Amino acid sequence: MIAASWPRGDPRTTRLLAVDPRRASLVDGTIGDLRALLRPHDLLVVNDAATLPASLCGLTESGLPVEIRLAGDRGDGSWRAVLLGAGDWRTRTENRPPPPALREGETLRFDGLRATVTEVDEAAPRLVSLAFDARGAALWRALYRAGRPVQYAHAAGPVALWQVQTAYAARPWAAEAPSAGFALTWDLLLDLRRRGVGIARVTGAAGLSTTGDEELDVRLPFAERYEVPEETVLAIGSARERGGRVVAVGPSVARALETAAARGGGRLAPGQGTTSLLLGPGFRCRVVDGILTGVHDPGTSHFRLLEAFADRALLERAHAFAEARGYRGHEFGDAILLLGRRRRPAVGRRRDGARVG
Amino acid sequence: MDVRERGVLITGASRGLGAALAEELAGQGARLALVARGEAALDQVVRAIRARGGEAHAIAADVGAKDEVYAIAGAAAALVGEVDLVVHNASELGAVPLALLADTACEDLERVLAVNLIGPFRLTKALVGPMLLRGRGLVVHVSSDAATAAYPRWGAYGASKAAVDHVARIWAAELAGTGVRFLTVDPGEMDTAMHAAAVPDADRRSLARPEAVARALAGMIRDDAIPNGARLEAAAWGARR
Numbered sequence: 001m002i003a004a005s006w007p008r009g010d011p012r013t014t015r016l017l018a019v020d021p022r023r024a025s026l027v028d029g030t031i032g033d034l035r036a037l038l039r040p041h042d043l044l045v046v047n048d049a050a051t052l053p054a055s056l057c058g059l060t061e062s063g064l065p066v067e068i069r070l071a072g073d074r075g076d077g078s079w080r081a082v083l084l085g086a087g088d089w090r091t092r093t094e095n096r097p098p099p100p101a102l103r104e105g106e107t108l109r110f111d112g113l114r115a116t117v118t119e120v121d122e123a124a125p126r127l128v129s130l131a132f133d134a135r136g137a138a139l140w141r142a143l144y145r146a147g148r149p150v151q152y153a154h155a156a157g158p159v160a161l162w163q164v165q166t167a168y169a170a171r172p173w174a175a176e177a178p179s180a181g182f183a184l185t186w187d188l189l190l191d192l193r194r195r196g197v198g199i200a201r202v203t204g205a206a207g208l209s210t211t212g213d214e215e216l217d218v219r220l221p222f223a224e225r226y227e228v229p230e231e232t233v234l235a236i237g238s239a240r241e242r243g244g245r246v247v248a249v250g251p252s253v254a255r256a257l258e259t260a261a262a263r264g265g266g267r268l269a270p271g272q273g274t275t276s277l278l279l280g281p282g283f284r285c286r287v288v289d290g291i292l293t294g295v296h297d298p299g300t301s302h303f304r305l306l307e308a309f310a311d312r313a314l315l316e317r318a319h320a321f322a323e324a325r326g327y328r329g330h331e332f333g334d335a336i337l338l339l340g341r342r343r344r345p346a347v348g349r350r351r352d353g354a355r356v357g
Numbered sequence: 358m359d360v361r362e363r364g365v366l367i368t369g370a371s372r373g374l375g376a377a378l379a380e381e382l383a384g385q386g387a388r389l390a391l392v393a394r395g396e397a398a399l400d401q402v403v404r405a406i407r408a409r410g411g412e413a414h415a416i417a418a419d420v421g422a423k424d425e426v427y428a429i430a431g432a433a434a435a436l437v438g439e440v441d442l443v444v445h446n447a448s449e450l451g452a453v454p455l456a457l458l459a460d461t462a463c464e465d466l467e468r469v470l471a472v473n474l475i476g477p478f479r480l481t482k483a484l485v486g487p488m489l490l491r492g493r494g495l496v497v498h499v500s501s502d503a504a505t506a507a508y509p510r511w512g513a514y515g516a517s518k519a520a521v522d523h524v525a526r527i528w529a530a531e532l533a534g535t536g537v538r539f540l541t542v543d544p545g546e547m548d549t550a551m552h553a554a555a556v557p558d559a560d561r562r563s564l565a566r567p568e569a570v571a572r573a574l575a576g577m578i579r580d581d582a583i584p585n586g587a588r589l590e591a592a593a594w595g596a597r598r
Binding site: 169 | 414415416417418423424425426427428430431432434435436438439483486487489490491535
């Protein structure tokens with residue numbers, strides 16, 4: 001599928017392929033069709049993570065150029081990061097020269113910021129942990145000054161940070177934009193609310209989609225930090241009691257909610273955590289009934305995760321259908337909704353009616 | 358809104374009304390993200406608040422610069438979490454001594470609009486989304502009587518503030534019922550560096566102290582009964598209470 005090469009000026013023009021996995025039906029429309037596709041008591045759960053200026057170009061102690069891509073705040077003052085060699089996003093990630101070999105204790109210099117390598121992954125030397133020399137407001141000021149959003153070679157030009165934020169971006173946790181939400185305007189979200197559709201949030205640290213190293217890519221997605229607020233747990237409980245469906249906007253939302261439910265032994269509990277959950281064929285969701293997300297090619301990890309919601313044959317048909325009708329792929333592209341007309345039978349619902357999922 | 362433990366962002370917080378309001382809200386237990394261009398003065402405000410046991414973070418940035426707005430919003434969210442209150446207090450007078458419109462450079466008008474109108478609009482856009490998701494939030498625009506009266510030589514500033522007033526009214530109308538509220542405040546004439554730049558020969562004894570106006574503003578922030586979209590005068594409000 002042809003990749004969209006630039007952020008969409010008007011999100012309302014986003015095309016939406018509505019796929020009903022039960023009826024194996026495909027409907028070609030636009031994002032505004034959510035007004036008809038979602039019903040009162042359904043709940044749309046968005047990822048409110050803001051996109052980090054996660055790409056920083058700097059120099060090693062010996063003066064070699066290196067790009068770091070922040071892959072997540074480890075919560076102990078250090079960050080996990082992936083290193084890339086000389087060049088920038090204009091070169092396809094897999095064609096970038098390998099990064100210089102770094103050792104623990106080595107210092108990297110960026111514009112107005114320094115970082116010390118605190119850990120080098122044994123299997124993949126381009127995966128490191130870094131500690132910056134600034135903290136608090138000074139660190140954030142420096143990161144926003146020196147960093148840029150992570151982007152890839154299919155983009156037509158350098159993308160500004162404000163172009164990769166959703167309409168509800170809050171804490172900067174995401175290494176790459178939670179782009180499934182790019183299609184959502186407040187006009188649409190408030191209209192859905194007026195129609196009785198709930199809008200709730202989780203914060204999920206959407207991670208890097210590639211590292212430039214095939215062997216390391218196998219380990220993707222990296223563990224993601226998430227937070228499920230109490231009001232979202234309540235909203236999900238309330239939606240399900242009334243027969244509403246829970247729709248995740250993007251994979252990070254599904255991963256966070258399913259992880260939070262699994263941790264609670266099937267009972268969704270609020271809180272923060274880290275998820276390494278891989279959605280995919282055979283995964284049975286406890287919380288999420290459907291997903292609104294971008295259009296990605298078969299063979300990608302994003303495509304595989306959709307198999308938690310629909311079988312592969314239908315997904316391949318949907319992809320071919322979208323491609324034939326000129327849908328665009330990747331983060332600035334069009335959207336797909338995988339959602340059955342009725343809520344699927346709750347996994348874990350006990351005979352006595354007590355909800356465990 | 359009770360600001361205790363709440364994330365609050367104030368622009369133009371390095372001096373005058375912004376600094377006084379920061380002190381006032383810090384005393385009420387707010388967690389402050391303070392924005393101003395002047396880093397040294399801003400750091401001083403932050404240090405003073407911390408010395409009294411308050412929480413404040415300095416985000417040195419220019420509200421009028423397009424690329425800095427998401428940095429402000431992102432840094433604030435990273436530092437104080439959910440930003441429930443934003444006070445658009447930063448203002449630009451334009452060239453001083455103040456000039457007739459016939460003598461005002463178009464670039465000066467553009468700069469005034471960038472800081473007083475477009476910057477707050479961008480920042481509101483960046484912060485209002487999470488407020489709408491949470492169903493709570495308050496956005497305060499600091500305006501001026503120059504927004505309503507046609508004072509000669511206050512053209513650029515007055516026009517920018519008139520536009521701010523109207524943008525705030527429309528924000529309030531569009532988001533009515535969402536739990537996110539908008540207030541516009543005319544602080545009146547205050548004894549500040551900005552006033553001295555605009556009216557160098559003013560009798561300072563006739564001017565309100567920024568601390569007194571900050572207390573009135575804090576009272577408006579606390580009062581959830583004030584209608585969404587209201588425009589209030591600090592002097593009248595203070596006199597009533």
